[in-house]
Amino acid sequence: MNAFVGCEYEFFNYRETPQSIKDKGYVNPEPLTPGMFGYSLLRTGRNREYVQTMMSQLHAFGVPVEGFHTETGPGVMEAAIQYSEALEAADRAILFKMGAKDIARDFSIIPTFMAKPSASLPGCGGHMHMSLSDDSGKPLFYEQGKQDNMSDTFRHFLAGQMHCLPMIMPMYAPTINSYKRFVEGFWAPTTATWGVENRTVSFRVIGGSPKSLRVEVRIPGADCNPYLGIAASLASGLYGIKHKLELPSPVGGNAYGDKKEKPLEKLPKNLFEAATRMSESKEAKEIFGSEFVDHFSESRIWEWRKYQSAVTNWELERYFEII
Numbered sequence: 001m002n003a004f005v006g007c008e009y010e011f012f013n014y015r016e017t018p019q020s021i022k023d024k025g026y027v028n029p030e031p032l033t034p035g036m037f038g039y040s041l042l043r044t045g046r047n048r049e050y051v052q053t054m055m056s057q058l059h060a061f062g063v064p065v066e067g068f069h070t071e072t073g074p075g076v077m078e079a080a081i082q083y084s085e086a087l088e089a090a091d092r093a094i095l096f097k098m099g100a101k102d103i104a105r106d107f108s109i110i111p112t113f114m115a116k117p118s119a120s121l122p123g124c125g126g127h128m129h130m131s132l133s134d135d136s137g138k139p140l141f142y143e144q145g146k147q148d149n150m151s152d153t154f155r156h157f158l159a160g161q162m163h164c165l166p167m168i169m170p171m172y173a174p175t176i177n178s179y180k181r182f183v184e185g186f187w188a189p190t191t192a193t194w195g196v197e198n199r200t201v202s203f204r205v206i207g208g209s210p211k212s213l214r215v216e217v218r219i220p221g222a223d224c225n226p227y228l229g230i231a232a233s234l235a236s237g238l239y240g241i242k243h244k245l246e247l248p249s250p251v252g253g254n255a256y257g258d259k260k261e262k263p264l265e266k267l268p269k270n271l272f273e274a275a276t277r278m279s280e281s282k283e284a285k286e287i288f289g290s291e292f293v294d295h296f297s298e299s300r301i302w303e304w305r306k307y308q309s310a311v312t313n314w315e316l317e318r319y320f321e322i323i
Contacts, residue, residue, distance in 0.1 A: 001140070002133050003234050006083030007093040008067075009222050010124040011100070012117050013075040016110045027313065031075030032109060038072035050107050054079075057103050063096045073121045077111075083129060086230050093126075093226035115173070115221030116180035123181030123188055124222035129206070130233060131214040132157065142210035148196055149213060150205065158194055158215055159247040160240015161203055161233060165192045165219065166267055167281035168288075169274035170300045171232035172219045176307045179270045181221050184256040189218055192265045193255045194247070200255035202267075219267075235287045271307075275300035 013032035014021070021029055032050075037043040044051050051068060058065050067080040079100075081092050097113055104111050116123040132140040132153070143151035150158075165172075173179060181188045187199060194203035194215075204216040220229045239245075268274035278284050279297035 002135065002137075003086040004083050004131050004133065005086045005089035005230055006066075006081060006129040007089055007096075007226060008078060008080040008125070008127050008129070009093075009096065009113065010071050010076060010078045010126075011111045011113050011222055012073065012124065013077055013104065014110050014112070015108060017108055018110070021110060025313075029110070033070070033075050035074060036072050037070050038076075040070045043070045044068075050104070050109065053106075054100065054103050058096060058099050061095060061099045063092050063099060065096070073118075076121075076124075086234060089128075090226040090230050113222040115175065115178045115223045119180070122186045123183075125181075125188065125218065126220040126222040126224045126226075126229070128217040128220060128226075128230060128233060129214050130217060130230075130237075132237075139210040139213065141215075142213045148205065148207060153241060154213075154215075155247040156241045156244055157237035158203060158205070158240065159245035160238065160243070161215070161217070161236045162192050162194060162240075162248065163245055164232075164236035164239060164283050164287070165202060166265060167277055167284050168232045168236060169219075169268050170271065170278050170297065171228045172217075172224055173221060173271070173274065174225060174228070174300065175223050176271050176303060178221050178223055179268070179274070182267060182269075188221075189255065190267060191255055192267060193251045195251040195255065198251060198253075198255065201251050205250075231288075239283065239287055270304070271300055272304040275304065 014029040015032055016029050033043045033046060055065055055068055064082040065079050066082045067078075069078055070076060071078040079096065081089070081096055083089065084092065100111050113124060134140055141151055141154035142149055182190050184190055189200070189202040191202065193201040194205065195201040196205045196207060198204055199218070202219050204218055206212070206214050206216055217233050268277060275297045278293060281293070284293045
């Protein structure tokens with residue numbers, strides 16, 4: 001069995017240097033372009049040299065970028081990396097983030113892969129497109145005549161991803177900031193859901209030919225470690241195949257406001273809740289081993305403790321004078 005993955009990243013770009021952004025206290029950075037210009041030829045044209053250099057140098061760096069365009073938000077770009085075998089996909093993803101930062105520096109631009117750099121704007125996704133094939137190259141997700149042409153293998157795989165999601169969230173969302181992105185109506189999932197061509201769910205099934213049928217894992221933000229995110233997605237899917245888990249009904253409309261007799265399972269609301277749940281999960285320990293789960297979840301709880309002792313700008317603005 002072989003796994004194929006294609007990663008895509010959304011990221012904000014700012015006309016700043018490491019020194020200038022530090023001098024500002026990381027507050028109110030100047031965006032590369034103004035306005036909400038998703039998929040805009042105007043905005044890419046205004047930064048033609050930057051975009052062309054990014055594309056050409058990343059290809060030379062061994063990172064084939066299939067698409068590069070503006071996304072919704074001031075200075076936001078999105079890059080789609082050509083799919084490959086899973087480990088190579090993770091290599092390409094991490095090299096993309098490193099390469100983008102290095103290339104941007106030459107233009108006095110700082111890209112950020114934070115999941116949610118602005119409270120008032122959509123966050124940055126780090127979605128993963130995933131499929132399986134057998135050793136002869138035959139796609140395992142497609143079976144003509146089945147509902148949505150989804151094979152039993154695909155349905156079990158997706159059911160495993162759904163089942164394990166709330167228990168392994170720190171592998172998709174590893175930082176304090178990760179959980180600020182999961183806001184209803186901002187194109188990031190808030191429930192353990194799936195649907196066909198539905199961008200409000202956690203797992204979006206994309207139809208088409210036997211080769212193109214795949215699942216888009218929409219939980220990770222751009223801050224996700226691609227090695228851990230891909231491992232989490234594959235391992236949970238294989239868990240579903242192993243245990244022949246049944247796939248629940250898809251969400252056909254808005255997953256944020258979908259009304260059902262059985263409420264949709266909410267995802268953990270913060271890093272502490274997610275890490276605690278992972279540390280107590282039998283499924284996580286079966287998939288990844290107790291040693292890894294104990295160490296990784298404790299590292300995320302440590303991160304939460306550091307955050308709890310921090311004094312934020314929000315607190316200063318709210319309490320400094322009025323209390």
